[in-house]
Structures are given as C-alpha cells and as structure tokens.
Amino acid sequence: MADLRVNIGGLEFKNPVTTASGTFGNGEEFDDFFDLNLLGGMFVKGMTLEPREGNDYPRMAETASGMLNAVGLQNKGVDYFIENIYPRIKHFNTHIIPNINGSTVEDYIEVAEKLNEIETIPAIELNISCPNVKAGGMLFGTSCPSAIAVTKAVRDVYHKVLIVKLSPNVTDITEIAKGVEGAGADSVSLINTLLGMAVDAEKRKPLLSTVTGGLSGPAVKPVALRMVWQVYNSVKIPVFGIGGIMNATDAIEFMLAGASAIQVGTANFIDPQVSVKIIDGIMDYLKRHNFDSVTELTGAMKV
Amino acid sequence: MAKIVADHEVVEVRYPVNDSFIISFRSPVDIPQILPGNFAEIQIENTTGVFLRRPFSILDVDYDSRIISFFIKIIGKGTKRLGEAQRGDKVSLMYPLGNSFTMPVPEKKVLIVGGGSGIAPFVMLGRNLKKNGNKVTFLIGGKSKKDVLISALFSEFGEVFTTTEDGSAGERGFVTDHSLIKTGSPPFDKIYSCGPEAMMKAVGKIAKQNNIDCEVSLENMMACGFGACLCCVTETIDGNKRVCKEGPVFNINYLKWRI
Numbered sequence: 137m138a139d140l141r142v143n144i145g146g147l148e149f150k151n152p153v154t155t156a157s158g159t160f161g162n163g164e165e166f167d168d169f170f171d172l173n174l175l176g177g178m179f180v181k182g183m184t185l186e187p188r189e190g191n192d193y194p195r196m197a198e199t200a201s202g203m204l205n206a207v208g209l210q211n212k213g214v215d216y217f218i219e220n221i222y223p224r225i226k227h228f229n230t231h232i233i234p235n236i237n238g239s240t241v242e243d244y245i246e247v248a249e250k251l252n253e254i255e256t257i258p259a260i261e262l263n264i265s266c267p268n269v270k271a272g273g274m275l276f277g278t279s280c281p282s283a284i285a286v287t288k289a290v291r292d293v294y295h296k297v298l299i300v301k302l303s304p305n306v307t308d309i310t311e312i313a314k315g316v317e318g319a320g321a322d323s324v325s326l327i328n329t330l331l332g333m334a335v336d337a338e339k340r341k342p343l344l345s346t347v348t349g350g351l352s353g354p355a356v357k358p359v360a361l362r363m364v365w366q367v368y369n370s371v372k373i374p375v376f377g378i379g380g381i382m383n384a385t386d387a388i389e390f391m392l393a394g395a396s397a398i399q400v401g402t403a404n405f406i407d408p409q410v411s412v413k414i415i416d417g418i419m420d421y422l423k424r425h426n427f428d429s430v431t432e433l434t435g436a437m438k439v
Numbered sequence: 440m441a442k443i444v445a446d447h448e449v450v451e452v453r454y455p456v457n458d459s460f461i462i463s464f465r466s467p468v469d470i471p472q473i474l475p476g477n478f479a480e481i482q483i484e485n486t487t488g489v490f491l492r493r494p495f496s497i498l499d500v501d502y503d504s505r506i507i508s509f510f511i512k513i514i515g516k517g518t519k520r521l522g523e524a525q526r527g528d529k530v531s532l533m534y535p536l537g538n539s540f541t542m543p544v545p546e547k548k549v550l551i552v553g554g555g556s557g558i559a560p561f562v563m564l565g566r567n568l569k570k571n572g573n574k575v576t577f578l579i580g581g582k583s584k585k586d587v588l589i590s591a592l593f594s595e596f597g598e599v600f601t602t603t604e605d606g607s608a609g610e611r612g613f614v615t616d617h618s619l620i621k622t623g624s625p626p627f628d629k630i631y632s633c634g635p636e637a638m639m640k641a642v643g644k645i646a647k648q649n650n651i652d653c654e655v656s657l658e659n660m661m662a663c664g665f666g667a668c669l670c671c672v673t674e675t676i677d678g679n680k681r682v683c684k685e686g687p688v689f690n691i692n693y694l695k696w697r698i
Contacts, residue, residue, distance in 0.1 A: 147619075182589050190669065193671075193673065195670045196660055196670035198488075198490050198491055200490075204489060205668065353490060400510070404663070404667060405664075406490075406491060408665065
C-alpha cells in the first residue's frame, strides 16, 4: 500500500487531504456524515480577536460552475473558540488548524499568541486574503511589504507551523509567496477566493449585500492550478493547493502542479463526504501508477 | 442525529397543478426520523447553471416502504429539471436537515397558514398536531383556484379554508384578508406559517397584535444546508443565526422582523 503521509514544515499529516477554512465549519457539522479521523487535517472557520457578526444577507450567489460568498468572517472570537469549540472537537485524531484574521497586525499577533498556548494545536493558517471584510484581510495579502510585515510579526510570537494563505487578487503571486517565505512562513496555501460579483438584471441590483464577493468552485480551478505551479517554482516551502477541487483527479492535478497537500473547499457543500472519496481516489491512483509515496506526485507534471 | 447522503431512486413524479409537482424517492437505507419542518438538499446533476444542491421541505415520509416525497414549485432550471425526472432515475438526497416546528400542549387551537410551495411541511405538521390532540385549522392562499387545489391534502387533519387573489376559490384576497384572522381576535392559541416572506410577515404581524404565539419557516438561500458555510443567516435577537441549522423554523419573537 502506498504511503500517504506528507510533511509540512516538520509536521506530519497522515494524508494530503485537508479541508479548507470557511467551507468546513468547525468540523462538527460534518461529523454526521463521515469519520473525521480519516482526514489529513481540517482548517476550521476563520477567527478574529473579537466576535464578528459578518456581513448582511444575502451572502451567497451561485455562478457558472461556482459560487460567490460574502460571509465576512462571522465568528465568536478566538477566546470562544479556545474555551467552547476546541474542547468539543479536539478528540478528533486529525490536525485541527485554526485560520486567523485581523483588522490590524496587533490583532493577528494577539490571536496567534493565544493559539500558540494550546499545546495540541500544531499549526495555524494566517489568512491575509479574505476579500469580504472592510479592514485587514486581503489588504494585507495584496501588497508585498504588508504581507511580509504581518507574517514576520506573527512568526515572532508563533512557534509552531505557520501556513500563510495567499490571495489570488494580485499581479504576481510569486512575489508575495517569496516575501512570506523570507518572513518565516513554513508553508503557503493558495488560492483564497477570487474577487468577483454578480448582478440581478431584472432588479438592477447586486446579488450580494456587499456588491463584491469571493468566487470559488470549479470556475477558479485553472487559475488556482496556474498559481500553484508558479509558486511551487518560486519558493522552497511546501504548498497547499486550493481551488475548485471536486474529486481525486482534481487533487492529483494540484499535486502534479506542485502542491504537497490540498484543501477541499466548496465541494464540501455539495458532498460532505467528498474528502474521503478523494483520499480513496488518490490511493487508487498511486496503485495504478505504481507510486510508493504520495510525495512523489508533488511537482511531477512533465513539462 | 443520523443523516443520510445517498442516491435515491425516483418512484413517481406527478403534477397536481401546472407549475408544481410531487416527487417521491425510495431510499436505499432506512429513513431516519423526520420531523415537520425538516428539509432535504437535493442534487440536480448535468444542468448548466445549477452548481449547488437545492433545499426543499419534506412533504411526507413512509418509513415502511422507505419513501420520501416533496412538493416542489418550478421556479428555475434546477426545479424544472427535477420535474422532468423519470421513474428509476438516481438522485442524491441529503437529509434530515434543520430544526422543526414545536408541538404545543394538546388543548391549544392552532392555525396553519401558507401559500405556494410553502405548504409542503403542513402534511406532517397537520398529522402530528392532530395526533397530539390539537384542533387544527388550515388557511391556504394562492393567486387563483389551481394554486389552492393542493389544500385537499390537509382535509384529513382539520378544517381547510382558502383565499385566492382573483376570487376563483375561497374568499377573495390574501390570506391575511380572510375573515378567520382579519377582524376581531382570531380564535387561535398558536399560528404556524410557511410561504412567501411578505405573507409570513403579514401573518406574523397579526399574531403579534393579538398576542398569539407564532412560528415561521424561512427559506434563505443556502450553499450547504447543514451549517458549514454561514451563507443563509437571518438576523435574530441573538445575532445572525443559520437558517439551515438553528432554523428554518423560528418563533417570530426571536427574529428581528420590523412588523
């Protein structure tokens, strides 16, 4: 049987299939549908220092082969996560990785410091790419100096695996990736959603309360693959591939383009069991192609 | 609560009215307990422009023969496609999702008000209320006679009244124009409502004015249907709550409706 284990910044994942923040709740919502212990890891819902109510309804619009969302980081704050949510999910035998957000660098630092204290949380994902908040979020991730500054600041206080989630809404994603690598990131995950919008022609109104929102689903996959390939060729740290992964073949494509592991996002909404099917499908692929380890797939695209 | 995500076989599609159909499926496994107000997410494959599952209230369930059915109004590509399904087709269903209507004490007299495809949960709700010992009255509204034909489904559970905007059946006007609730103090202890939001707000307003406890079932747009995406939220006195998880049934006093 092929070896599914992957290593990200010194942290071993039992397999490369993880779930993307914002599409997996806090994991509990999926406990009704499959055994979460099978996952390589789960990136839980984005959290901030203070509780947030998120944006007004409507927050979602279906688009061709995808969807736009404008949730806006609705969450009860990092303290609530640590005190109430984490104790309910920590028994799952998979890496639980919080996704952290802030309006200011100080916010990010404080959230990271609090999570650094939780012994059994082995990693965090620094979200500098949320397109749906007024302050912070994507603003940090679309300029190289600010991406570097926030990564450095968090690196100083966070002593475990630091994954930085990148925005695709930039001219050259490799510059940002190289910048955060230099600032101490152990890994990068990409892509977050592409900024988009949808219009109701009959009502002559936007379909989202925020007018613009983040596009996800198969519609973004070619863009995501291209960016994973570019980043893989520009940095030495491992890459989490994200963007429209609906099945094992999609996941394998991301690995061939350079991802060491992947995050399943929007597909979770349509088939909550899809991650398990992806793990099985990768296993089957490795067997058919006589690979001993899933790590052999990373960057194995023959150009 | 155990949940199912599985391919179901289409058993029957029939059209009691032109633009709405009843579709029933056979589950490959035993159907878990379904409560009135629960819904399912149905996947509609191979239809351009339909990406996400579609949420539908559960009309009825037969546990012995593992049949689950839905009353669906055609409003877009997804519902149109589903209405064209053939006996034997395989369709992926995910359920039971959401909360349910609460049961009052047996002495309470209840009114169930709805219109359009919003009437779907009323079969199970009416049956459970009757079994619970409540006196149940239904008030079903529509544009014209064909829209309220479906109200025949409820006659075994209680008295049924109708309104139509063109006056072709029952009293003329909206449900809130009906003599049962328009004037005086409506003789009910509890009102349940499901249908267009404007209708539910109008019903909610009458309930509030008369101090009648009132539950409504919302149908905000959802991406997942089981609490993961936070897209379908509604404003409540406790902040934004997920219609798919904390709802779809809410007491109107919990919602921040300006009525």
